[in-house]
Amino acid sequence: MKRIRRGHVLLAALAVALCVPAAGISGGNGLPTSIGKGEGSLNVIEWAAYTDPSFANKFQKQTGCIIHRKDAGSSNEMVALMRSGGGGGGGQYDLVSASGDASLRLILGGDVQPVNVKLIPSWKQFLPIFRSPAHNTLKGVHYGVSVQWGPNTLIYNTKLVKPAPTSWGAIYSKKYKGKVTVPNNPIQIADAALYLEKTQPKLGIKDPYELTKPQLDAATSLLKSQKPLLKRYWASATDEIADFKNGDVVIGAGWPYQTLQLKAAKAPIAETIPKEGATGWADTWMLAKRAPHPNCAYMWMKYVTQPQVEAKQALVFGETPVNPAACPYMNKLQKGSCAAYHLNQPLSYYNTIHFWKTPVAACGWQAANDCMDYNAWQQAWTQVTG
Amino acid sequence: MAVDVSALGAGPRTRRARLRASTALWRRPWLKAAGLLTPPLAAFLLVYVGALVVLFVSSFWTVDSFTGKLVHHWTLSNYRQILDTSQPYLRIAGRTIGIAAVVTLTDAVLAFPLAYFMARRATPRGRAFLFVMVLLPLWSSYLVRIYAWRTILAHDGAINWALHGIGLPDQNIAYTNWAMWLVFSYVWLPFMVLPVYAALERIPDSFLEASADLGARGFKTLRSVILPLVLPGLVAGSIFTFSLTLGDYITPLLVGGPSSSFIGNVVYDFIGINANIPFAAAFAVVPVIVMGIYLLIARRLGAFEAL
Numbered sequence: 191m192k193r194i195r196r197g198h199v200l201l202a203a204l205a206v207a208l209c210v211p212a213a214g215i216s217g218g219n220g221l222p223t224s225i226g227k228g229e230g231s232l233n234v235i236e237w238a239a240y241t242d243p244s245f246a247n248k249f250q251k252q253t254g255c256i257i258h259r260k261d262a263g264s265s266n267e268m269v270a271l272m273r274s275g276g277g278g279g280g281g282q283y284d285l286v287s288a289s290g291d292a293s294l295r296l297i298l299g300g301d302v303q304p305v306n307v308k309l310i311p312s313w314k315q316f317l318p319i320f321r322s323p324a325h326n327t328l329k330g331v332h333y334g335v336s337v338q339w340g341p342n343t344l345i346y347n348t349k350l351v352k353p354a355p356t357s358w359g360a361i362y363s364k365k366y367k368g369k370v371t372v373p374n375n376p377i378q379i380a381d382a383a384l385y386l387e388k389t390q391p392k393l394g395i396k397d398p399y400e401l402t403k404p405q406l407d408a409a410t411s412l413l414k415s416q417k418p419l420l421k422r423y424w425a426s427a428t429d430e431i432a433d434f435k436n437g438d439v440v441i442g443a444g445w446p447y448q449t450l451q452l453k454a455a456k457a458p459i460a461e462t463i464p465k466e467g468a469t470g471w472a473d474t475w476m477l478a479k480r481a482p483h484p485n486c487a488y489m490w491m492k493y494v495t496q497p498q499v500e501a502k503q504a505l506v507f508g509e510t511p512v513n514p515a516a517c518p519y520m521n522k523l524q525k526g527s528c529a530a531y532h533l534n535q536p537l538s539y540y541n542t543i544h545f546w547k548t549p550v551a552a553c554g555w556q557a558a559n560d561c562m563d564y565n566a567w568q569q570a571w572t573q574v575t576g
Numbered sequence: 577m578a579v580d581v582s583a584l585g586a587g588p589r590t591r592r593a594r595l596r597a598s599t600a601l602w603r604r605p606w607l608k609a610a611g612l613l614t615p616p617l618a619a620f621l622l623v624y625v626g627a628l629v630v631l632f633v634s635s636f637w638t639v640d641s642f643t644g645k646l647v648h649h650w651t652l653s654n655y656r657q658i659l660d661t662s663q664p665y666l667r668i669a670g671r672t673i674g675i676a677a678v679v680t681l682t683d684a685v686l687a688f689p690l691a692y693f694m695a696r697r698a699t700p701r702g703r704a705f706l707f708v709m710v711l712l713p714l715w716s717s718y719l720v721r722i723y724a725w726r727t728i729l730a731h732d733g734a735i736n737w738a739l740h741g742i743g744l745p746d747q748n749i750a751y752t753n754w755a756m757w758l759v760f761s762y763v764w765l766p767f768m769v770l771p772v773y774a775a776l777e778r779i780p781d782s783f784l785e786a787s788a789d790l791g792a793r794g795f796k797t798l799r800s801v802i803l804p805l806v807l808p809g810l811v812a813g814s815i816f817t818f819s820l821t822l823g824d825y826i827t828p829l830l831v832g833g834p835s836s837s838f839i840g841n842v843v844y845d846f847i848g849i850n851a852n853i854p855f856a857a858a859f860a861v862v863p864v865i866v867m868g869i870y871l872l873i874a875r876r877l878g879a880f881e882a883l
């Protein structure tokens with residue numbers, strides 16, 4: 191009796207599996223045209239809190255897709271995880287919240303697949319620059335949806351730094367010797383390159399992420415001359431907050447998150463985007479090539495880009511939504527947070543932000559192959575900090 | 577045996593098999609020893625020696641910087657880069673070894689009088705109390721203790737508050753190599769006190785009495801009798817403090833200044849940021865070699881008899 195019943199169940203399951211299409215019905219260009227039934231599971235590689243329970247639990251209840259998280263500590267770790275088990279997410283992972291310095295590598299390495307943005311209704315609400323940014327869209331093909339971003343700003347103590355700084359020159363000048371802090375990250379070289387681009391035009395820097403050998407050397411020597419001025423290289427956001435709070439540092443590079451935390455603690459702190467502009471990061475939910483649960487993945491991309499959810503994530507993580515419709519929801523959750531995170535800024539503001547991308551040898555994806563790659567950046571950074 | 581045989585005949589089959597197995601083990605002691613030693617030895621060979629071999633082998637490879645994949649092509653370029661004086665790596669290795677040596681010396685100087693008092697002067701209750709005090713820091717997380725030091729050394733921390741109170745100028749050692757020296761000496765001190773204590777406790781009272789009978793004063797006894805006998809303990813403790821400092825990367829990260837990278841920090845960066853495992857492996861061979869030399873010297877000095 192028992193055996194027969196089990197056989198029936200197996201047969202029924204097989205029949206159902208054969209009838210339900212895996213991921214909608216494929217369109218002419220190979221992209222799904224609708225989101226099918228959820229597979230009950232969603233495996234993500236994420237920055238910690240990118241699927242925070244405060245907004246992800248509702249998604250799990252709505253869709254039945256249970257999220258399994260793998261937190262990554264760096265962009266390289268994300269790339270390595272996506273490439274494990276034969277690449278494309280190893281047939282294990284569905285989504286990865288890749289930053290601009292990793293996303294291109296995933297696209298060119300064939301680890302992610304194109305995404306039909308028509309299935310993500312909020313995509314049309316995005317700020318235009320986040321619909322098809324260079325770090326996740328190649329030749330008009332989208333490899334994911336933008337999710338959040340943040341600038342790298344100049345943070346300073348309003349009582350001790352007078353007049354208010356307007357240039358990144360403030361963290362390279364002797365005026366605040368011993369009271370300066372910058373992040374411990376090779377991508378900080380781009381900040382130096384951005385400053386050199388504006389102050390030393392004869393170096394011919396066009397893009398702070400595409401540096402030739404002499405340009406990288408110039409940025410490295412600028413950072414070396416900055417080193418005696420530093421209190422330290424900060425390793426985590428909480429470190430920098432503590433140093434600003436107790437007065438060990440008075441000026442430095444950081445994120446809006448630190449400024450907001452410090453202001454909330456009533457510290458005399460302000461931040462600015464200096465006249466040279468600033469670097470920034472932008473993250474994308476990308477769909478793994480061999481995603482085992484594509485429907486749940488689409489459902490998540492659809493869910494997480496909604497204005498209400500974008501607002502919640504922005505405040506959990508301390509970053510800015512790509513969907514400006516999130517503004518009123520942010521203000522509802524925390525008064526004035528929309529303006530504090532620069533979401534209400536005009537396009538001219540966004541044009542001053544140079545979003546992270548992986549430094550590669552192929553300059554501007556042209557024939558020229560004389561740019562320094564990320565490996566060279568990492569070694570230059572060790573030369574500076576070591 | 578006769579009783580056993582009848583039991584074998586009467587008992588169930590599993591019981592019989594168990595008895596036979598235990599007899600076999602009793603008859604062949606080497607079999608028993610092998611059975612007991614195989615799991616730990618296999619773990620040692622696979623996990624420990626195996627990891628070291630993989631580390632060493634991969635240090636001769638390189639990584640394709642764009643795809644991030646390993647290139648299995650034998651080369652010495654990683655080592656050449658480490659030994660290149662225009663690169664920062666020798667400087668970083670020198671700093672790591674230097675601070676580890678200074679921390680070891682500091683701990684030896686601090687631990688000796690404390691351990692001497694504990695072993696030879698304190699009452700049993702006083703000794704128990706001191707033991708608890710020495711071991712107490714180990715009950716809390718290492719990370720918490722480093723953060724505590726940060727609060728103490730910070731600009732508005734406890735030390736500056738105290739200095740203000742007695743009208744002295746501010747200290748400014750937060751985020752410097754001085755801060756690292758202080759914190760390292762503090763966190764590893766128990767690891768020096770315990771072996772030194774063990775060595776001091778082992779010295780028979782009669783040795784000291786004989787020394788006194790022969791006319792040696794306190795200092796002479798200390799130099800000619802106590803120190804030579806305690807040396808293995810000091811060296812054993814120094815193995816702990818030296819190797820623990822050599823491999824650390826959290827303290828430099830949390831209390832170090834702009835020029836405070838240790839070997840461990842570089843290894844961490846090369847793997848974490850750039851996935852350049854071969855170079856990280858090559859650099860990680862440096863402390864292995866340093867420790868190897870250190871342990872050889874320590875063995876000469878008899879440290880392993882005091883462990």
